[in-house]
Amino acid sequence: MDLGFPWWLRVEHFLNIIFISFLVRSGLEILSTYPKLYRSQHTVPGRSWAQFTVQKEPKHKFYTVGGEYSDYSPRIALPGRGLLGLGRYWHFITVTGFVTCWVTYFILLLVTGQWRRYVPTSWDVFPQAWQDMLSYLAFTMPHPVEGMVFNALQQLSYGFIILVLTPLVILTGAFQSPAIANHFSRITRLLGGRQVIRSAHFLCLVGYLAFFAIHVVLVFLHGYLHETSKMVLGHSDNPVLGGTIFTVGLMLLVVLHVVATRWTLADGRAVEKLHNRIVRPWSNLLYKLPARMHYDRSNITGKPVGLDNTTQNFRGSGRPPETEEYFALMANGYEDDYVLEIGGYVEHPMTLTVAELRELAAGHSQTTLHHCVQGFTSIGRWRGIRLSELLDLAGPLPGATDVVYTSFQNMGRDDVLYEGGSYYESTPMVEARMPQTLIAFELNDEGEIPAKNGGPVRLRLETSTGFRSLKWLERIEVVNRYDIILEGRGGYFEDTDFFDRNQLI
Numbered sequence: 001m002d003l004g005f006p007w008w009l010r011v012e013h014f015l016n017i018i019f020i021s022f023l024v025r026s027g028l029e030i031l032s033t034y035p036k037l038y039r040s041q042h043t044v045p046g047r048s049w050a051q052f053t054v055q056k057e058p059k060h061k062f063y064t065v066g067g068e069y070s071d072y073s074p075r076i077a078l079p080g081r082g083l084l085g086l087g088r089y090w091h092f093i094t095v096t097g098f099v100t101c102w103v104t105y106f107i108l109l110l111v112t113g114q115w116r117r118y119v120p121t122s123w124d125v126f127p128q129a130w131q132d133m134l135s136y137l138a139f140t141m142p143h144p145v146e147g148m149v150f151n152a153l154q155q156l157s158y159g160f161i162i163l164v165l166t167p168l169v170i171l172t173g174a175f176q177s178p179a180i181a182n183h184f185s186r187i188t189r190l191l192g193g194r195q196v197i198r199s200a201h202f203l204c205l206v207g208y209l210a211f212f213a214i215h216v217v218l219v220f221l222h223g224y225l226h227e228t229s230k231m232v233l234g235h236s237d238n239p240v241l242g243g244t245i246f247t248v249g250l251m252l253l254v255v256l257h258v259v260a261t262r263w264t265l266a267d268g269r270a271v272e273k274l275h276n277r278i279v280r281p282w283s284n285l286l287y288k289l290p291a292r293m294h295y296d297r298s299n300i301t302g303k304p305v306g307l308d309n310t311t312q313n314f315r316g317s318g319r320p321p322e323t324e325e326y327f328a329l330m331a332n333g334y335e336d337d338y339v340l341e342i343g344g345y346v347e348h349p350m351t352l353t354v355a356e357l358r359e360l361a362a363g364h365s366q367t368t369l370h371h372c373v374q375g376f377t378s379i380g381r382w383r384g385i386r387l388s389e390l391l392d393l394a395g396p397l398p399g400a401t402d403v404v405y406t407s408f409q410n411m412g413r414d415d416v417l418y419e420g421g422s423y424y425e426s427t428p429m430v431e432a433r434m435p436q437t438l439i440a441f442e443l444n445d446e447g448e449i450p451a452k453n454g455g456p457v458r459l460r461l462e463t464s465t466g467f468r469s470l471k472w473l474e475r476i477e478v479v480n481r482y483d484i485i486l487e488g489r490g491g492y493f494e495d496t497d498f499f500d501r502n503q504l505i
């Protein structure tokens, strides 16, 4: 068969240059907001195996993770400046194209028989690839394998990138989604846990970059015009024409990156719209994946031996309310002073104390892996009542679509890192009704939820990124539309930053 360079293979190669460069830059943006890699799911400060920031971890015990943001430059990251939400939007937009492209390519390889170019059919390829490498090091060009367009080293390295590294990067990427990681929690654990998978995802990036560097060197060694002409025209009969087209293409790619970065920094909401169009149709399918927990007490993110506060290593994000009322509430053990309100579009509005919540919950607890959108994870055992049961008691009226949660924390007042008003969040009814959506009042069997983790009562959404699990819960309100509340995006970070309320990724 002819193993030349068919047109679809060339188109795919070109699209990949675009997709991978966007994935790398937006991926770096995501990394920048928590530029550390861990082996353990407990992400204990000081135990990272790699770090990509010069920032030191604060010394006091209860610093919040928000302070670990590093802002990478827009020259490196897309869009840079610590704009995590926008980096995520670009990553997911590009993933949609990249995965579609790879699957199509994979099918085409199979049906056309072109897979033979990447899959060695004899063991001889391995010693041959070694010989090829030696000859490159001596600046002589190795010969292609009999009947092939590539030499043995090219065949093995391209095969590895396309058939091993790419599936691996897609798999490890998919498991960054809390919905996927918590639904397939057995696989998450089998693969070594969420942080090992996150580290592997990063190592895939290193793999791509190393391949890219060598690939470029080899293109130059073989002859730039000659090789790039094959990428464009499929042959090297007219290297000047092919090489020129390729070079112009590369310049356009640079322009595309500059334009995308500037556009994102100037009009993030437009990027958000693009994201919602492209990504939501498939990401909404993740609502079909309820969390299935395979964690127990022994997996809890606990204390280092010798310290008496077991919950201290469950990382905290955000600052507790700084009001007299809140301090008084916590000081008094809140059992009598705290009341949770449930109201809005329901038949029976009600208020419940923690004691009443406890009674209704009948001892239910769940041990789950928390995924902060920045990347830290902790495993906690939450005692609480399923929201679904509370909703049954309150009786949503026909036409109720969403549930809105408000906190007595105020970001502008309580957290130096942020501006703005009260923290709130909302969920579509399907998410509110998920079996693990919990109104929690106890962490790690310690009688209560500590202030820094959202006590007395907080929301737990186990298939979504952490920012949506609202802490210091004051009121639950059933509504028939959420888009008329404040900025209309359904939550504090959705309104003030670029986070998506439907973010189960």
Ligand SMILES: Nc1nc2c(c(=O)[nH]1)N[C@H]1C(S)=C(S)[C@@H](COP(=O)(O)O)O[C@H]1N2
Pocket: 314, 315, 316, 317, 318, 319, 370, 371, 372, 373, 407, 409, 423, 452, 453, 454, 466, 467, 468, 469, 470, 471, 472
């Ligand atoms: N009211 C309120 N809820 C909040 C936050 C906040 O700042 N304020 N931070 C969110 C974020 S970003 C995360 S990751 C989780 C962290 O929960 P933890 O502090 O128990 O780890 O709470 C979420 N809920």
Ligand SMILES: [Mo]
Pocket: 317, 371, 372, 373, 374, 466, 467
């Ligand atoms: Mo977070």
